[in-house]
Amino acid sequence: MYDVIVVGTRVAGSPLAMLLARQGHRVLAVDRASFPSDTPSTHYIHQAGLGFLKSWGLLDAVAAGCPPIRHLNFTYTDIAIPGMADPSADGIDAVYCPRRTVLDKILVDAAGESGAEVIEGFTVTGLLRDGDSVAGIRGRVGDGPEQEFRAKLVVGADGSNSIVAKEVGAATYEGSPAACFIYYSYYEGVDWGMHHRTGFGEQQFASWPTNDDLALVAVMRKRDRFRDFRTDPDAGVQEIVDQIDPEIGARLRETGKRVEPFRPMLYPDNYRRQSFGPGWALVGDAGYHKDPFTGWGITDAFKYSQLLADLVHESLSGARPFAETMPEYQRERDAQSASTYELTQSISELTLTPYYDSVFRAASMSEHYSKKFFGLIAGLYPPDKFFGEAELTALYEEVNFPVADRHVVNTGVSA
Ligand SMILES: Cc1cc2nc3c(=O)[nH]c(=O)nc-3n(C[C@H](O)[C@H](O)[C@H](O)COP(=O)(O)OP(=O)(O)OC[C@H]3O[C@@H](n4cnc5c(N)ncnc54)[C@H](O)[C@@H]3O)c2cc1C
Known part of the structure; x- marks a missing residue:
C-alpha cells in the first residue's frame, strides 16, 4: 500500500x-x-518556475548546456517592449528554455x-x-x-x-475554446535571441535558443487557418516572420535551417x-x-x-x-x-482588447513600468499591483497618455 x-x-x-x-x-x-x-x-520557463527548480536543487542541471536568455523582445502589433525583469529574490537573472x-x-x-x-x-x-x-x-x-x-x-x-x-x-x-494552432521546429543558424512577436494579421512568431546550439521557432495563427497552412508549412513560417519583422525574416531565409520535423498542433x-x-x-x-x-x-x-x-x-x-x-x-x-x-485567454486571441492595448502601450513608454511588465510576465511582480487602478492611473499620467484612451478597469470587452 x-x-x-x-x-x-x-x-x-x-x-x-x-x-x-x-x-x-x-x-x-x-x-x-x-x-x-x-x-x-x-x-519556455519563467523566472518564477526556475525558482522552484533552484529550491529543489535542480536548476544547475537544467541550465547546463542550455543558453541563458537575459533580454526579451516582446511586441504586440506596433507596441514594442524590449527588456528583462530584475533578478528574482533568489538571484535568478535569466530565462532558460530547456528541451x-x-x-x-x-x-x-x-x-x-x-x-x-x-x-x-x-x-x-x-x-x-x-x-x-x-x-x-x-x-x-x-x-x-x-x-x-x-x-x-x-x-x-x-x-x-x-x-x-x-x-x-x-x-x-x-473554460473557453482555444484560439490557435501552432507549428514549431528547431533551427540552426538562428541567433537573434528571444522574440515573442504578435500581430499584423492575427498571427505570432516566437523564437528562443535551447540546447544543442539550436533555436526553437514557432508560429501561431487562428485555428480556422490551420488547413491552408498545412499545405506548405515552411513557406507559412517564412511568411509570418516576414510580415511581423522583415529584417528577421531575411535572416531566417538566409541563415536559418530547419533540422527537425515540424510539430503541428491545435491547442487544447x-x-x-x-x-x-x-x-x-x-x-x-x-x-x-x-x-x-x-x-x-x-x-x-x-x-x-x-x-x-x-x-x-x-x-x-x-x-x-x-x-x-x-x-x-x-x-x-x-x-x-x-x-x-x-x-492568457485574452491575449492569446491574437488581438488586444482596448484595456490591454492601452496598458501595454503605456507600459512600453515607461522604462521602469516596462521592467514591471517583465516582472509580471516572469511571475515576480504581483498582477493585482501591476493592474491596480492607482498604478495604472499613475502610469498614464507619467507617460502623458491620451485621456480618451486610458483604461484602468478590465471589462474583458473586445475591440
Ligand atoms: C505546443 C505547446 C507549447 C507549449 N509551450 C509551453 C512553453 O513554452 N512554456 C510552458 O511553460 N508551457 C508550455 N506548454 C504547456 C506545457 O507543455 C504543459 O502545461 C505541461 O507539459 C503540462 O505538464 P503535465 O506534467 O501536467 O502534463 P504532460 O506534460 O502532458 O505529461 C503528462 C504525462 O502523463 C502521461 N500519461 C498520460 N496518460 C497516461 C496513462 N493512462 N498512463 C500512464 N501515463 C499517462 C503521459 O505519458 C505524459 O508523460 C506548451 C504546450 C503545448 C501543447
Missing part, C-alpha cells in the same frame, strides 16, 4: 513524487512514456533519487475503488500482465487527456476541472490548462505541484484531514492563477 500514486511523471508529476518522497512518504509514480522522451511544448527531453528526464530521475518508485512504460487503464473512494490504479507495462497498486491518494498528473479525470468524472467548471481548450475528490486529486494540465501563448504551463505545474505536495504532506502526517487540505489546494490554485488565466 502506497501513500500516494502519481500517474504521469513530467513537469507536474515528477516534482510532486519527488517532494512527497523527500518528506518520507511512500510514493509510486508511473508513466506510459519512457525517459528521455519529447512531448509537445515550446518549453523537454532534457528537463523531464532530470525531473523523473530526481523523483527516483528522492525515493519514489518509478515505473516507466506503464499505462494506467483504470482506477480501483473502495466504495466511493479511489483506492489505486490498474494498468500494464506494454503487453504485460495487468497489475494493480493501491494507495491512500491517486494523483492524476497525466495531462489534458487525463485518464484519472475521465475515470472520476471530474467536471469542468470554467482552456479549462479548470474539479481537482480533488475522495482518494484522488489532479495536478498540472490534468486539472487546469490555459493556452500556451504565455508559456505558463511548466511554471504553473511546478508551482501547484509544490502547493499540492505541501498540503498532502499535512494530511498524510495527520496535521489536517484531506477534507480540509484538498479544497484549500483547489481554492489556492484558482486564486493564485486567476490573473494569468484571464490574461
Whole structure:
C-alpha cells in the first residue's frame, strides 16, 4: 500500500513524487512514456518556475548546456517592449528554455533519487475503488500482465487527456475554446535571441535558443487557418516572420535551417476541472490548462505541484484531514492563477482588447513600468499591483497618455 500514486511523471508529476518522497512518504509514480522522451511544448520557463527548480536543487542541471536568455523582445502589433525583469529574490537573472527531453528526464530521475518508485512504460487503464473512494490504479507495462497498486491518494498528473479525470468524472467548471494552432521546429543558424512577436494579421512568431546550439521557432495563427497552412508549412513560417519583422525574416531565409520535423498542433481548450475528490486529486494540465501563448504551463505545474505536495504532506502526517487540505489546494490554485488565466485567454486571441492595448502601450513608454511588465510576465511582480487602478492611473499620467484612451478597469470587452 502506497501513500500516494502519481500517474504521469513530467513537469507536474515528477516534482510532486519527488517532494512527497523527500518528506518520507511512500510514493509510486508511473508513466506510459519512457525517459528521455519529447512531448509537445515550446518549453519556455519563467523566472518564477526556475525558482522552484533552484529550491529543489535542480536548476544547475537544467541550465547546463542550455543558453541563458537575459533580454526579451516582446511586441504586440506596433507596441514594442524590449527588456528583462530584475533578478528574482533568489538571484535568478535569466530565462532558460530547456528541451523537454532534457528537463523531464532530470525531473523523473530526481523523483527516483528522492525515493519514489518509478515505473516507466506503464499505462494506467483504470482506477480501483473502495466504495466511493479511489483506492489505486490498474494498468500494464506494454503487453504485460495487468497489475494493480493501491494507495491512500491517486494523483492524476497525466495531462489534458487525463485518464484519472475521465475515470472520476471530474467536471469542468470554467473554460473557453482555444484560439490557435501552432507549428514549431528547431533551427540552426538562428541567433537573434528571444522574440515573442504578435500581430499584423492575427498571427505570432516566437523564437528562443535551447540546447544543442539550436533555436526553437514557432508560429501561431487562428485555428480556422490551420488547413491552408498545412499545405506548405515552411513557406507559412517564412511568411509570418516576414510580415511581423522583415529584417528577421531575411535572416531566417538566409541563415536559418530547419533540422527537425515540424510539430503541428491545435491547442487544447482552456479549462479548470474539479481537482480533488475522495482518494484522488489532479495536478498540472490534468486539472487546469490555459493556452500556451504565455508559456505558463511548466511554471504553473511546478508551482501547484509544490502547493499540492505541501498540503498532502499535512494530511498524510495527520496535521489536517484531506477534507480540509484538498479544497484549500483547489481554492489556492484558482486564486493564485486567476490573473494569468484571464490574461492568457485574452491575449492569446491574437488581438488586444482596448484595456490591454492601452496598458501595454503605456507600459512600453515607461522604462521602469516596462521592467514591471517583465516582472509580471516572469511571475515576480504581483498582477493585482501591476493592474491596480492607482498604478495604472499613475502610469498614464507619467507617460502623458491620451485621456480618451486610458483604461484602468478590465471589462474583458473586445475591440
Ligand atoms: C505546443 C505547446 C507549447 C507549449 N509551450 C509551453 C512553453 O513554452 N512554456 C510552458 O511553460 N508551457 C508550455 N506548454 C504547456 C506545457 O507543455 C504543459 O502545461 C505541461 O507539459 C503540462 O505538464 P503535465 O506534467 O501536467 O502534463 P504532460 O506534460 O502532458 O505529461 C503528462 C504525462 O502523463 C502521461 N500519461 C498520460 N496518460 C497516461 C496513462 N493512462 N498512463 C500512464 N501515463 C499517462 C503521459 O505519458 C505524459 O508523460 C506548451 C504546450 C503545448 C501543447
